[in-house]
Amino acid sequence: MTTDTENRGAKGDLLLEMRDIRISGFSDERWHEIIKGVDLTLRRGEVMGLIGESGAGKSTLGKAAMGYAQPGCKIMSGSIMFDGIDLVAASEADKRALWGSRIAYVAQSAAASFNPAHRLIDQTVEATVGHDISSDSEAKSDAVELYGSLQLPDPDTIGTRYPHQVSGGQLQRIMTAMAMSPRPDLIIFDEPTTALDVTTQVEVLVAMRDIVEQFNTAAIYITHDLAVVAQMADFIKVLRYGEEVEEAETRKMLAEPEQEYTKSLWSVRALEKPEDKSSEIVLSIKNVDAAYGNTVKVLHDVSIDIPRGRTVSVVGESGSGKSTTARVITGLLPPMSGSIEFNGETLPGALKDRTKDQLRRIQMIYQMADTAMNPKQTVGEIISRPLEFYHGLKGSQKHKRLVELLEMIELDESFMDRLPGELSGGQKQRICIARALAAEPDVIICDEVTSALDQIVQEGILKLLLRLQKEFGITYLFITHDIAVVTAISDEIVVMFQGEVVEQGLKSEILSPPHPDYTQLLLSSVPEMDPDWLDKLVDERN
Amino acid sequence: MSETVKSYSAADEVGAIRMRRTRWQRMMIDLKKAPISAWFGMIVIAIYAFTALFAPLLAPYGEAQVFPTPFAPWSMTGGGEHVFGTDQIGRDVFSRLIYGARNTIGIALATTLLSFIIGGGLGLVAAINRSWLDQLLSRFVDVLMAIPSLIFALMLLSIFGSTVGSLIMIIAVLDSTRVFRLTRSVAVNVVVMDYVEAARLRGEGLGWVMRREILPNIMPPLVAEFGLRFSFVFLTIAALSFLGLGIQPPTADWGSMVRDNASLIQFAQYDLTAAMTPLLPAGAIALLTVAVNFVVDWFLHKTSGLRDDH
16 A cells, blocks of 8 residues: 555645635524635645634634534635545535545544444445545554554454543544544544543644654644644644634744734733731641542542642543532532531532532532533523522622622623523633632632633633632632643642542742652643654654 | 723623513514414314314204214215214214313313422422432332323223323323423523522522523423423323223213214215214314424424524
8 A cells, every 4th residue: 555655646745735615504593604705725645724712713714624614614715625526616526536535534533433333444444445545454464563663552353342441632633543444645634632631632643743754655634733834834824713813833933923813822821929928727628538439549649738819720631530529529429438528617429418608609610611501591591500600699689799799800781681501611601700709609610611612711811710710719629731831820639540649839830850750641631732742752662 | 993992881792672572572572473384274273173062052962862863974975964964873073073072172281281380390399309209209100101191191090090080190190201301401401590599599489590590591391392292181081081980971082983983984885974983083183183293393393493494
């Protein structure tokens, strides 16, 4: 199969040219322009990074590069020339012949993209065999080679497993192998590492970059994470509201972005809160063991002290027990042993044994604001429920407080009648914050509250949280895997790994060396804006 | 570009604020877009409802009023003053058809409502509870569903007697098994949502969680099921009446009217209109069932988010 690569054009030949692309989507009974006249040129062997906030049109543009418009969208005008083939004029059958053979697509959620009922290797070669590019056995032996070069464990046998038998990072790499199997000319990566932990993200990034380089494949890499795109792309295109903001070579773009908008994207990561020590402990978790269904023990002897009016961040990869700790504190999961002390008294383990006042004092904000609010209740109903429930407010008093709360989160009265579906991601999260504030709590547990948001919106939410802390002296327990968020908001940090606390201390202590092994791994895996960061890291780890 | 960045405000993230339309406005918009089949269904249902409500005013004669000539011919063919003739003991068929709407639809509606209260309530409790109670209820429902419901209903009716009350209770309980299953299966998907957890963390009671957090989010499938279930209950009652164990004479109902006049069908070669007499109540049943299904189909299509191609 390696001979195939010789038949293609040399590196640097024009592969994809999109001119003045306009794409419209249908919603609210009319057509809206999503992409407003964007040009895109890609040569063989080049990797282009497409970045922008959600709704900027990066995925739509990425799919349009395949000549594909998702249901409800239409390519209105413009031309898409892929290696001499006009994809706008091409018939469905012609396009289908290209997809999966010459153009491949790697989606964000590998877990949702695999069929759970088939073995991985069968799915890896499905498109290759289906397009008659090579025979089944050839394709399979090639897939094993690909697995090897993607650094997957046991490349000979991993393909015989089912999707649920491998980890998320491995699945994402197998999906890359699947895209690479027919040796496409172009691969579109649509946020391939967004759903992964930082520690696994590094492995996947390295594997993807090397394999694209090895086969001289052109790629479009769509992401909202600047640091990631800095590692992967040769040049970067910034999109906003369906328009191109600017395009430049990666190094130039990072060093001297020209547009204000790009600069603002770059500066978000600079937010940092000065740490502050406090001796008064408001919430103290003592030697807690917890398990789901009394069999799988998730927390082992966890002890965390949370000082009043400060922010304690709990960091760790998924499965480290961060969220379980939150569930134990809220009473959703009574601990097997150990105790939780709150304001000097011991909290009952189970939710139903706690008093209304105890419940009021600990509030929670969720990662997915979408699912944290009842889609059938208006913003006014959502926020006023805690006011009625805990404080017994009614009528004009309730209304007054409601308006106050909306102002606190920088929204106004006009939002009261809206349903959650009519809000942006950042606004939804603000409403969740207002709901928590309405209870007038001592402690707010924030479970990955910014991870589903764009950088600029993230910054707005973090600033809001900091301001509220200053004004009302609220204590935050901040669960996150994003180290940039940790530096922005926390006073103290707790590092967790496999259900145990690895380290706890002031931010400055934890973030400066020497680190225990796991903290070192975690911190070093956080992508930096330096385009050479990944190379350096790989050298260091080898 | 630079101004937009500097004047960032959370309120501007989603554009122009539209006023929320009132429920009435939204309903009118939906109605305007309803397909012709749905309109047909709604008009038929409206006519049935009107007939049922104003039966005593519409009917030319009383429900059980007996005239001297049994099996009188239709007025259009054989003369006489009975539009659709009289039945085997000389009651006016047209009047009984009108009264039948009231009895059959009324009882079917009451039965369907009751089965939704029982099945829906228990289904929600089972979905929230998810422990031994869920197991107990679900297995009990499995057992009930394993027995053919018509035969089971016949057995229970012969034990408790064929009164309207026991008819409603028995059919409601038997039909609530299906409502239970549907409610439970759609509710378990909502119960795991964060907003339900948030309500529990707030300390809300079971009633609030059921009524305010879960119920509004599972309404569409339940409303659709209500329409279908109504049709089935209606058919069950008609079938039981046909078998003689449903609504008892002299109360007029369509099922027993079919049975009473069924023998007339053999005389089709002599008098076509007389032979159609038993088909009238059967047709009334069929028409209502079709109409209800048209409306349900439209509603399902509207709420399932399926869109026609543009």
